[in-house]
Amino acid sequence: MLSAHIDDLLQRASEGQRLSPEEGLLLYREADLNDLGLAASAARQVRTPGKIVTYLVDRNINYTNVCTTNCSFCGFYRPPGHVETYVQTFEQIGERVAELVRVNGSRILMQGGHHPDLPFDYYTGLLSYLRQHYPSIEIDAFSPSEIENFSELYGMTIREVLTELKAAGLAGLPGGGAEILDDEIRSRVSPKKQKADDWINVMREAQALDLATSATMVIGFGEDLNHRMNHFMRLRDLTDESLAAHGNGFTAFIAWPLQHSEMTSMGRSRFKESFGATPVEYLRHMCIARIMLDNIKHMQASWVTMGPKVGQVSLHYGIDDMGSTKLEENVVSQASHDTYQRMSERDLHQLIRQAGYIPAKRDTRYNTLKVFESPEDLPDLPPPLPSPQSKVTIQLTPR
Numbered sequence: 307m308l309s310a311h312i313d314d315l316l317q318r319a320s321e322g323q324r325l326s327p328e329e330g331l332l333l334y335r336e337a338d339l340n341d342l343g344l345a346a347s348a349a350r351q352v353r354t355p356g357k358i359v360t361y362l363v364d365r366n367i368n369y370t371n372v373c374t375t376n377c378s379f380c381g382f383y384r385p386p387g388h389v390e391t392y393v394q395t396f397e398q399i400g401e402r403v404a405e406l407v408r409v410n411g412s413r414i415l416m417q418g419g420h421h422p423d424l425p426f427d428y429y430t431g432l433l434s435y436l437r438q439h440y441p442s443i444e445i446d447a448f449s450p451s452e453i454e455n456f457s458e459l460y461g462m463t464i465r466e467v468l469t470e471l472k473a474a475g476l477a478g479l480p481g482g483g484a485e486i487l488d489d490e491i492r493s494r495v496s497p498k499k500q501k502a503d504d505w506i507n508v509m510r511e512a513q514a515l516d517l518a519t520s521a522t523m524v525i526g527f528g529e530d531l532n533h534r535m536n537h538f539m540r541l542r543d544l545t546d547e548s549l550a551a552h553g554n555g556f557t558a559f560i561a562w563p564l565q566h567s568e569m570t571s572m573g574r575s576r577f578k579e580s581f582g583a584t585p586v587e588y589l590r591h592m593c594i595a596r597i598m599l600d601n602i603k604h605m606q607a608s609w610v611t612m613g614p615k616v617g618q619v620s621l622h623y624g625i626d627d628m629g630s631t632k633l634e635e636n637v638v639s640q641a642s643h644d645t646y647q648r649m650s651e652r653d654l655h656q657l658i659r660q661a662g663y664i665p666a667k668r669d670t671r672y673n674t675l676k677v678f679e680s681p682e683d684l685p686d687l688p689p690p691l692p693s694p695q696s697k698v699t700i701q702l703t704p705r
């Protein structure tokens with residue numbers, strides 16, 4: 307009886323039909339992983355038909371590591387006054403964007419901690435500077451919790467903050483800081499960070515202003531499947547609302563397991579063995595994401611945390627995007643010794659082709675820039691790349 311019900315749900319999921327949270331939870335708990343993979347792959351074909359797997363050439367840049375929010379899973383931040391704090395100048399950030407231009411990149415993803423003292427014109431000035439000097443590079447910057455920090459610091463509404471940032475050159479908001487969109491978990495692991503409603507509200511405003519937005523999720527804080535399903539439903543409900551209101555919802559979803567080496571408070575906890583998630587749990591989770599988030603078109607692999615090989619396998623579990631080359635990444639990698647740094651376009655091509663798919667380069671809104679139909683059709687070899695860690699310990703006085 308139960309297996310017949312699960313088969314029926316898998317069939318409906320394969321056809322791209324909407325499942326209720328209760329139905330999704332039943333699949334999450336009971337369905338065989340390979341059956342889930344087949345259903346998620348079929349649902350992927352409903353939403354993004356064909357053999358194309360996309361990727362982006364980009365760089366993550368962190369303008370400051372100063373933060374007053376002290377999340378227990380974060381190894382990146384330093385409190386104000388700490389000897390290792392830094393704030394980057396416009397010119398230092400510009401140098402790194404120039405390196406991205408040299409490898410034919412198209413997007414930077416720029417985030418920082420919650421700095422208590424920088425003036426608002428540091429952010430608008432930085433965006434204007436980058437737009438003026440590197441007009442070919444799209445700027446996705448400032449996750450919802452940073453936007454809320456700006457709103458509180460400068461006495462502006464969320465809408466006013468986003469409007470001014472957009473006018474200065476902001477193209478989109480990364481989905482960072484979502485972790486688990488359930489306040490029971492947020493209160494435990496990041497009590498000073500914005501609550502789930504506030505994260506959703508910033509994204510609602512960003513979507514109304516036609517900014518590009520993506521959704522993220524981190525699993526393995528000790529949450530149960532109900533918390534995870536709540537997260538999916540918050541994203542699905544907002545996407546329904548935004549698509550109906552103005553046609554601009556989340557472009558993509560990406561999830562990864564909590565990284566928790568001894569560099570973070572959670573990694574030093576006596577319960578640390580219970581945190582994080584195995585590759586099998588990760589694949590299972592992404593299948594459920596593909597099935598439940600039926601109004602978000604693209605699912606990204608997280609090869610930075612899962613490794614290139616699991617990232618490759620995930621293409622058969624509902625994922626249609628390999629993420630990006632990551633010329634630089636400092637936040638997730640400073641919570642663990644086990645993350646992966648930087649791949650070339652050719653590396654990504656090899657992974658995608660070996661999995662039976664066709665690589666295509668995209669922009670931040672998933673417009674296709676180039677399809678590489680033939681295996682002989684290779685991207686240019688990039689010039690030697692700089693060390694991704696070489697620029698992150700500079701100390702400066704804030705502008």
Ligand code: SF4
Binds near residue numbers: 383
């Ligand atoms: S995760 Fe973000 S908000 Fe939390 S401590 Fe780290 S930098 Fe600050």
